[in-house]
Amino acid sequence: MGINPTSLINSYFGAGNSLLSEETRRRLIALGIDPSTVNSEAQAQIIIQNVLKAKKMETENISAKPENVQQRCCAGEIELMKKARELAQKMGLQLANNLTLDEILKAISVQISKVLNSDTADKSKKDLYEEYNQELAAIDKSYAVVKNNENALILSMNMNANINKMILGL
Numbered sequence: 001m002g003i004n005p006t007s008l009i010n011s012y013f014g015a016g017n018s019l020l021s022e023e024t025r026r027r028l029i030a031l032g033i034d035p036s037t038v039n040s041e042a043q044a045q046i047i048i049q050n051v052l053k054a055k056k057m058e059t060e061n062i063s064a065k066p067e068n069v070q071q072r073c074c075a076g077e078i079e080l081m082k083k084a085r086e087l088a089q090k091m092g093l094q095l096a097n098n099l100t101l102d103e104i105l106k107a108i109s110v111q112i113s114k115v116l117n118s119d120t121a122d123k124s125k126k127d128l129y130e131e132y133n134q135e136l137a138a139i140d141k142s143y144a145v146v147k148n149n150e151n152a153l154i155l156s157m158n159m160n161a162n163i164n165k166m167i168l169g170l
Contacts, residue, residue, distance in 0.1 A: 020044055037169060050164045076146040077101055080139055084108065087135050101143060108136050 020028075024044045025035045031051050038044045084104045088095050091111055095104060115121050115129040 024048070033168070047168060050167070054161070054164065076149070077143070080143050080146065083135075084139055087132060087139070091129075091132055105136065105140060105143070108132070112136060 019041055020035055020038065021041060024041060027048050028035045028038065028044060031048065033047060033051070035044070038047065081101045081104065084101060085095065088104060088108050091108065093107060093111055095107060099107075112129050112133050116126060116133070121129075
């Protein structure tokens with residue numbers, strides 16, 4: 001019984017799925033992946049982890065309830081929503097609890113425009129609403145940054161998903 005050079009090379013370079021443990025083979029099959037397409041135990045583990053992560057993210061996205069506005073927002077957006085609600089409250093606006101940040105900012109903007117464009121409003125009220133307008137501009141600017149970051153994150157996640165699909169051969 002001698003050493004087979006072909007099997008040594010295959011084991012060294014990870015060729016063939018004979019290097020996969022029985023448990024790994026079963027997990028690949030359970031996930032719908034043909035074990036013969038995997039070259040090594042390490043590659044199989046990475047694929048299994050990626051598929052499980054993708055399934056977990058898909059499950060989390062499906063289970064998110066769109067009725068709850070805060071579940072649809074990121075942490076920065078929630079903080080900005082609190083600031084916008086505080087500004088609306090200072091202005092005397094009564095807003096529904098289920099409004100999105102865009103809707104809140106629009107309502108504030110409309111109210112500010114009404115007062116600033118009004119001929120009947122006194123100077124002190126217009127000055128106060130100018131301050132509110134500056135607060136609104138700051139919130140709008142921060143919101144634009146949050147949305148930009150959100151879009152960049154989504155783009156990178158999509159790129160990662162495409163790379164995973166290429167790795168899995170999908």
